[in-house]
Amino acid sequence: MTEIFKMPDIGEGMAEGDITSWLVKVGDTITADDPVAEVQNDKLIQEILSPYTGQVTKLFVDAGTTVEVGDPLIEFDGDSSGENNLDNSQVSQSSISSNVVETENSTPQNTIINENNAVQVANGRVLAMPSVRHLAYEKNIDLTKVPATGRHGHVTLADVENFQELDSSASTQPKMSTTSQHEPSVAAYEKNESAPVLREGRQPMTPVRKAIAKAMDTQVAIPTVTNFDSVDVRKLVDHRNAFKEIARDDKGLRLTYLAYAVKALAAVAKKFPELNASVDMKAQEIVYHDDVNMGIAVDSPAGLFVPVIKNADRKSIFTIAQEITDLAESVRDGSITSNQMQGGTITISNLGSARGTWFTPIINGKEVAILGLGSILKEPIVNDDGELAVGRNMKLSLTYDHRLIDGMLGQSALNYLKQLLSDPAYMLMEV
Amino acid sequence: MVVGAQAREIDTVVIGSGPGGYVAAIRAADLGKKVVIIERDNIGGVCLNIGCIPLKALINVGHRYREATEETPFGLITSGATLDWQQTQNWKQNKVVHTLTSGVEMLLKKHHVEIVKGEAVFNDNETVNVLQEDGHELLQFNNAIIATGSRPIEIPTIPFGGRIVDSTGALAFTEIPKKLIIIGGGVIGSEIGGAYANLGAQVTIIEGLDHTLNGFDSEMTKPVLDDFKAHGGVIVTSAIAKKATQTDTEVTLVYEADGKEQSITGDYLLVAVGRRANTDGLGLNNTDIKVDSKGLIIKDDTMRTSVPHIYAIGDIVAGPQLAHKASFEGKIAAAAIAEDAQARDLHYSLPSVAYTQYELATTGETPDSVKVNHLDAKISKFPFVGNGRAISMDQAVGFVRLISDKSSNALIGAQVVGPAASDLISELSLAIENGLTTKDISLTIHPHPTLGEAIMDAAELADGLPIHI
Ligand SMILES: Cc1cc2nc3c(=O)[nH]c(=O)nc-3n(C[C@H](O)[C@H](O)[C@H](O)COP(=O)(O)OP(=O)(O)OC[C@H]3O[C@@H](n4cnc5c(N)ncnc54)[C@H](O)[C@@H]3O)c2cc1C
Numbered sequence: 033m034t035e036i037f038k039m040p041d042i043g044e045g046m047a048e049g050d051i052t053s054w055l056v057k058v059g060d061t062i063t064a065d066d067p068v069a070e071v072q073n074d075k076l077i078q079e080i081l082s083p084y085t086g087q088v089t090k091l092f093v094d095a096g097t098t099v100e101v102g103d104p105l106i107e108f109d110g111d112s113s114g115e116n117n118l119d120n121s122q123v124s125q126s127s128i129s130s131n132v133v134e135t136e137n138s139t140p141q142n143t144i145i146n147e148n149n150a151v152q153v154a155n156g157r158v159l160a161m162p163s164v165r166h167l168a169y170e171k172n173i174d175l176t177k178v179p180a181t182g183r184h185g186h187v188t189l190a191d192v193e194n195f196q197e198l199d200s201s202a203s204t205q206p207k208m209s210t211t212s213q214h215e216p217s218v219a220a221y222e223k224n225e226s227a228p229v230l231r232e233g234r235q236p237m238t239p240v241r242k243a244i245a246k247a248m249d250t251q252v253a254i255p256t257v258t259n260f261d262s263v264d265v266r267k268l269v270d271h272r273n274a275f276k277e278i279a280r281d282d283k284g285l286r287l288t289y290l291a292y293a294v295k296a297l298a299a300v301a302k303k304f305p306e307l308n309a310s311v312d313m314k315a316q317e318i319v320y321h322d323d324v325n326m327g328i329a330v331d332s333p334a335g336l337f338v339p340v341i342k343n344a345d346r347k348s349i350f351t352i353a354q355e356i357t358d359l360a361e362s363v364r365d366g367s368i369t370s371n372q373m374q375g376g377t378i379t380i381s382n383l384g385s386a387r388g389t390w391f392t393p394i395i396n397g398k399e400v401a402i403l404g405l406g407s408i409l410k411e412p413i414v415n416d417d418g419e420l421a422v423g424r425n426m427k428l429s430l431t432y433d434h435r436l437i438d439g440m441l442g443q444s445a446l447n448y449l450k451q452l453l454s455d456p457a458y459m460l461m462e463v
Numbered sequence: 464m465v466v467g468a469q470a471r472e473i474d475t476v477v478i479g480s481g482p483g484g485y486v487a488a489i490r491a492a493d494l495g496k497k498v499v500i501i502e503r504d505n506i507g508g509v510c511l512n513i514g515c516i517p518l519k520a521l522i523n524v525g526h527r528y529r530e531a532t533e534e535t536p537f538g539l540i541t542s543g544a545t546l547d548w549q550q551t552q553n554w555k556q557n558k559v560v561h562t563l564t565s566g567v568e569m570l571l572k573k574h575h576v577e578i579v580k581g582e583a584v585f586n587d588n589e590t591v592n593v594l595q596e597d598g599h600e601l602l603q604f605n606n607a608i609i610a611t612g613s614r615p616i617e618i619p620t621i622p623f624g625g626r627i628v629d630s631t632g633a634l635a636f637t638e639i640p641k642k643l644i645i646i647g648g649g650v651i652g653s654e655i656g657g658a659y660a661n662l663g664a665q666v667t668i669i670e671g672l673d674h675t676l677n678g679f680d681s682e683m684t685k686p687v688l689d690d691f692k693a694h695g696g697v698i699v700t701s702a703i704a705k706k707a708t709q710t711d712t713e714v715t716l717v718y719e720a721d722g723k724e725q726s727i728t729g730d731y732l733l734v735a736v737g738r739r740a741n742t743d744g745l746g747l748n749n750t751d752i753k754v755d756s757k758g759l760i761i762k763d764d765t766m767r768t769s770v771p772h773i774y775a776i777g778d779i780v781a782g783p784q785l786a787h788k789a790s791f792e793g794k795i796a797a798a799a800i801a802e803d804a805q806a807r808d809l810h811y812s813l814p815s816v817a818y819t820q821y822e823l824a825t826t827g828e829t830p831d832s833v834k835v836n837h838l839d840a841k842i843s844k845f846p847f848v849g850n851g852r853a854i855s856m857d858q859a860v861g862f863v864r865l866i867s868d869k870s871s872n873a874l875i876g877a878q879v880v881g882p883a884a885s886d887l888i889s890e891l892s893l894a895i896e897n898g899l900t901t902k903d904i905s906l907t908i909h910p911h912p913t914l915g916e917a918i919m920d921a922a923e924l925a926d927g928l929p930i931h932i
Contacts, residue, residue: 153868154838155828155875157811159898170804184871184900269802422495 035084037068037106039099048100051093052077052239056106061087068106072239077366084108096236152176160187168192171385172286193386240335251394258392258404258431259442263450264413264423268292271456283350289426290328290382290405291353292459296452297403298324298345299462301378304445307401308377311436318436327379327396328356330363337363338396340376380405389427400436403449404429426453470590470603473499475800477576477608478583478591478745481508483777483789484610485567487797491608492574494801499602500571501593503582507564509612509778510786513631516563518654520555521634522818525661532663536857546662548639555634583611585746588770592746606772606800609752609760610793611745613738613778618646620706626714626731627707630655633733640664642729644716646704648675650817652735653687657819660694667697667727669704669718671736678783678815679823680831683880686860687819707732740779755781764808766796774799783815812876812895816885821860824888827895828866828876839869840876843901845921847881849931851912858882863917865891865901867925872900883914890918901925 039049049071056068067079068088090107093099152158158175160168164187168175175187178195182188237245272287279287301308301324310319326344330337339359341352362368379396382405383389393404406427413423430446437445452459477488480502488500505512524546531544571578579600581593591607593600615629623629628636633655639662645652648670656666668675675698676684688698702720709715715728742758753761753769760775762768768775774796777789791810799806812827833840844864847853853860861881867874877891894904904922909915923929 153871153873153875153898154840155836155868157875157898159871159873161897162809165809166805166807169807169809184873184898184902186898273802 033109034089035086035108036104037083037108039071039101039103039105040080041101048098049078050098050239050242051095051105053095054091055079056082056088056091058088058091072243077239080105082106082108158187159185160192161189164189164192238334244335247397248394254395255434256392256395256431257434257437257439257442258429259439259446260390261428261430261443261446261450262411262425263428263453265289265408265426265453266424267455267457268426268453269408269424279350279353283354285350285354286357287350287353288356289384289408290380291349291356292453292456293382293403293405294326294328294341294344294352294356294380295347295349296449296459297378297380298326299452299459300445300449301401302345303448304441306437306441307432307445309400309436310377310398311400311433313435321377323375323377325375325377327373327376327399328359329379329381329396330360332363334366337368337373338376338379339363339368339372340374342375378402384408384426390429393429393431395431395433400433401445402431404431470601472603473497474604475499475606475608476501476583476591476602476604477610479508479610479612479741479777480506480567480571480578481610481612481777481789482510482786483612483793484508484608485571485793486790487608487610487774487776487793488576489570489574490794490797491606491800492576494797494803496606496797496801498575499577499579501579501581501583501591501602503580505564506568506571506578507560508610510789511563511567512560513634515786517555517560517634518630518651518658519818520559521551522654522658522661524551524555525658528663529661546639548637552635552637583745585750585752588750588773604772607774608766608793608796608800609742609745609768609773609775609779610777610789611741611779612789613740613784615734616737616739618704618734618736621646621704621716621732621734623734626709628731628733630733630735633659633731633735636731640729640731643667643731643733644669644714644727644729645733645735646716646718647733647735647737648672648698648700649677649735649737652733654818655733655735656696657687657691660691660696661820665695665729666691667699667729669702669716669720669727670698670700671703673701675700676817676819676823679817679825679878680829682830683823683825683861683878686821686880687817687823690820690860704734738778738784742779764795765799765806766792766808767799783813785813785815788813810896812892814888814892816888818885821858821881822884823878823880824884825878826876826888826892827874829878830864830866832876833866838875841867841869841872841925843867843921843925845917845924845929845932847914847917849920850914850917852914852916853882855912856882863887863921865904865918865921865925867901872902872925873898874901874904881914887914887918890915 052070052072054069056062062068062082063085064083065081068082069080070077071080086108088106089109092104099105160175165175167189168178171192173192173195178187178191180187181191272289276287279285305320308321308324312319323343324345326341327338328341330339341355344352359372362372376397376399378399379402381393381402383391384405384407387407389406391404393402395402406429408424408426411423411425412420415421428446428449430442432442452462474497475491477484477498477500480500484500488498492498510516528546531541579593581595581600584592584594586592590601590603593602617623621627630651640659641664643659643664643666645656645666645668648668652668653676656668660666674681699720702718705717705719707714707716713728713730714732715726716732717724717726740758742754742760747754751770752773755761759781760768760779762775762780766774766776776792776796778784782788795806795808814824814826817823828838828840830842842864844862846862848859850859858881864878865874866876874891874894879887901922905919905926909919920929920931924932
C-alpha cells in the first residue's frame, strides 16, 4: 500500500522549513519513528521521524529545498502501521552540531572546530604561547577545554578569542556575517599564524546563515537611531572583582559584566516601558509588554542565536549569570530549543569580550530596542575632584526604533542605565 | 627628622630595592600607581651590590687571568701576566656595581618612584614605619609589596668575623686568598670557589650532602668538578663543619667526615650554607601576614599574601632564590595591584644557572623529574665536541640536552653545560614557554658557526635525523 508522508507541522507556528538533508534514500526499509530527514526551522535543526513502516519508493524533493507544511516528502510502500504516531513526538530536537551542518556542504578543513584538539604534553601543560595563556586566564577560560587549531595542536590566540565568544554568551551583530562553519571569524583570519584559506567563487549559505539573513532583511525597513555613550564603571569592576570569586567558589558560576548589564537593562525597561514594547503598524498600536524577557545574542560556530532570559527584572544577578552560562552552553552543544529563543522583549548584544567598542546593534524580532555592550577600556577621565585619573569606561550603544522612541527618550533611558552601571550600590537601591 | 605621627598616604609601597622590589616599583608606577620604594641599604639589593653582578665580575677576571697564565694549545703565550687586585676591586665596585646601582636609581626616578631610605617595619596591615637614623616616617598604604630578600645563614659555632666571611666578605677580599676553605658547595660556594681557584687560590669545599652543585645532575657537573680538581681544588662531601678557630693570619676548620673528626687550615673561611629570608624584624607579627615554618611568606600565584592588599616576592617566598624569579614575581605583583591582565604566574619553566668554570644551566624538566613524575619523555643530547664553534674556541666541553614530550615532541625541559650555557638556555626556555617542538627548533635556521647550533643538532637528534653525530 502506497503512502505519502507529507511535511508535518514541526511546531512554533512554522509554515515552512528547509530539508537540510535526507537520512534515508530510495530503497531503504524503515520502521515508524525512524528519523528520515533533517529540517531547518528558524535556526534549529530538527529531525523528522517517519510515521510509517515500509520501503521508501520516492523522495519528492532534493536536500536543500524549502518545503511548506503539507507538501509531500516521501512515498512509502508499506503497511501503514504507526500512522497514528504522527504527532509532535515525531519531531526530535537534534543538535546543531557541526556534523549536521557539515553534511550539507562543509569542506574538510573546517571540520575540527568543535573538536578539542588541544595537546596536553606529558607534564600536563597545554601547548600555548604565554600571551595565549594569559588571555585565557584573563577570560577565565580553562585552556585544556579550548579547541586547538594551531600547528601540532597549539591553542592559538584566535582559538581563545573564539572560545570566549561562545563561552560568555558574548556576541555581536557584525560577527554574524563572518562566523559560520564556512567562514572562520575575522579574528581567526587576522590572528591565525597560518595563511587564511581563500575561497573564490560562490558558496551556498548554511541554513543558520539563511535564517539570520532572513531575520535581518526584515529589519532593514525599521528607522533606527543608535546612541553611543560611555560610562565609568570602576565601582562595578571592584564589585565584580569582589564577588566573582564568591560566585565561583560558592556557586560554581562565572560572574560576568554581562549579567550586571542584563539586570540593569531590565530595570531600564521597567522604568521606560516604551523600550519594552512592540510596534503594530497595521493596527497603528503600541504593544506594551508586562514581562521583561531579555534576549542575549550568543555566537556559535553555526551562527548567531538569541536565547531569552525570561523575567530578567525579577531575577538576581547570580541567577542571571547562571542562566547566561546555561543558555550559552545549550547554544554551543546544540541543545537549545526554539522555546528558549522565543518571547524576547528587549535584547542585549555583547561585543566587549571580543574587544569591540561601539557598534550599531540591529533590533531583534518585533522588539524596539537593543543594547550593545562594548569593552571596558582604561581611559583618562576627569574625576569628581577635577583631576585627571584612569577610568574604566564601558562603551554602550543603544539602538532603538525611532517610530516609537525619540532621541530624548532614548538618551534618558541610556542615562539611567549609565547611572545603574556606574554604581552597583545604586543598582541595589533601584532594582 | 621626625615627620610626626601623621601618616603620609601612599598608594603603593615597595619594601626592598633588589631585583624583585625595583622591578615591581617601576612596573607599578608605569601601570598608574603612585609608588614609594623603601630601602635600608643600597639600591639594587643583594643582586646588584653584593650578589650576582659583582660575583660575575670576579668570575670574569678569573677566566681572563687563567687564560693569560695558562698555556694554550693554540700557542698564545702571555708571559709574566700579573693581576693588580686592588684595581680589580675598584673596577668591580666603581665601574660595575656603581654603574648598575646608580642606573637603577635613575630608572626609579625616571619612572617617578619615590625612594625613601630607611628600615621598614609594619605597624599594622595598613601602615609601615620607616626607621631612619634620626627619626622615622609613617606611611599609610593601599597596597604593599614586600621584597626584602635574604641574608647569609650563620653557623652558630662558626660566627662571621675576621677571617670567617660570608659571600659579601668573599667578594671584598683585600687580597687573593692563598688557601680558601668554603663550607657549602651550592651554587654560590662553587662559583666563588671556582673564581678564586682561577685566580690562583687553593680551594677546598666542605659539603654536607654527598654531592655539590645541588640542582644539577652528576652528568652535568662532571666536567666542572673534573676541572676544579685538575686545578688543585678539593671537595669533601658528606662532611659536617663543627667549629672554627682563627688567628691573625689563618683560620682552622674542624669537620667530621668518614666518621672521623678532621681539620683543615687556610687563610680564609667562607661560609656559604644558604640564605635566610629577611622576614624577621619586619614586624609581620603586627599584621595578618602568614609565614611558613621556614619563615617564608605564604602567597598565592598572584603574589598576594594572606592580607589581600599586601604582596610578597623574591627570596622571601618559596622557590629558588634567583634574581630573575624575583623580578618576574615583581611584575606579577605590580600587575595584580593595577588589575592588569598579566597578574598571574603562568610560567612553565624557570631557568637556573651556575657560573662555574663551565657554565651549568637548566630549564623545565630534568632527567630526574622525568623519572620521578613518570613522564613519557625523550632525552637527546648533543656534545660540544661536535660543534665547530666550541672547538674553534678551544671549549669543546659539555653538551646540550633536550627533554621532549614523546607524543607531541614539544620541548619540556633542557640543560646546557659548557661555553655560554647561561645565554643558550634562554632560547630553550623560550621554546618551552611557547610549546615549540624539536621539529620547530630543527626547522629554525641557526647561524654557523655558533654554539647555538648544538641546540639545533640536539633537536635533529630528537627527530631521529641527526647530521653531526
Ligand atoms: C653571592 C651571590 C651571588 C648570586 N648570584 C646569582 C645569580 O647569578 N643569579 C641569580 O639569579 N641569583 C643570584 N643570587 C641570588 C639573588 O641575588 C637573589 O635571589 C636576589 O637578589 C633576590 O632578590 P630580592 O629582590 O628578593 O631581594 P634582595 O636582592 O635580597 O633585596 C632585598 C633588599 O631589601 C632590603 N631590605 C631588607 N629588609 C628591609 C627592610 N625592613 N626595610 C627596607 N629595606 C629592607 C635589603 O637591604 C635589600 O636591598 C646570588 C646571591 C648571592 C648572595
